[in-house]
Amino acid sequence: MYPSIEDAITMIKIITYNATGSVIPSFVEIISGVSKTADVEKKFLKGIHSPREVILILLDNKRTEMIEKGYRELLFCIDCGNCLLHCPVYNTVGNYFAEGRYLGGKGIAHLSLLKEEVNKKLEFCLTCGKCSEHCPLSIDIPAVIRSIRSESLPEEIYYFLKSHLMWLYYSVRLKIC
Numbered sequence: 716m717y718p719s720i721e722d723a724i725t726m727i728k729i730i731t732y733n734a735t736g737s738v739i740p741s742f743v744e745i746i747s748g749v750s751k752t753a754d755v756e757k758k759f760l761k762g763i764h765s766p767r768e769v770i771l772i773l774l775d776n777k778r779t780e781m782i783e784k785g786y787r788e789l790l791f792c793i794d795c796g797n798c799l800l801h802c803p804v805y806n807t808v809g810n811y812f813a814e815g816r817y818l819g820g821k822g823i824a825h826l827s828l829l830k831e832e833v834n835k836k837l838e839f840c841l842t843c844g845k846c847s848e849h850c851p852l853s854i855d856i857p858a859v860i861r862s863i864r865s866e867s868l869p870e871e872i873y874y875f876l877k878s879h880l881m882w883l884y885y886s887v888r889l890k891i892c
Contacts, residue, residue: 716771720745726793733795733851781828789825789859791852798846798856804839804878807885812839820846821856827863837864841878
């Protein structure tokens with residue numbers, strides 16, 4: 716939801732440019748409220764064309780809990796997919812570094828916060844920072860992943876070594892095949 720049509724169009728341009736490089740997306744549907752017209756005998760009428768009414772249902776989906784836990788920054792994501800384009804792990808193992816529609820490190824981190832259990836696929840993340848470098852909103856995804864994965868330094872060293880060895884294994888395996 717955006718406060719004005721100008722803000723919505725600006726966000727559409729940002730999302731599509733960062734995701735596909737195009738100026739405007741192919742499919743956009745804007746529902747701006749109840750229809751209005753003054754074409755019928757110069758009288759102002761509402762609800763002549765659809766929609767006659769707009770019903771908006773907002774779901775929290777644990778967003779309040781995520782904010783309280785300190786992961787507000789993750790909710791600013793516009794889902795442009797730019798982080799995936801530059802993620803070495805996602806580009807090496809593909810959808811194995813995903814869970815349903817939750818793609819890449821950001822998606823799996825978000826899923827871990829929703830389910831309140833650390834997803835095993837977060838072990839793949841190299842925390843290299845390529846996703847943050849190319850994020851149009853500069854979301855620090857590696858910091859979020861480090862925070863979710865472990866609380867102590869020895870665990871983070873373990874995850875660092877394991878993720879790099881797994882990435883190296885899959886990279887070499889791809890070159891051989």
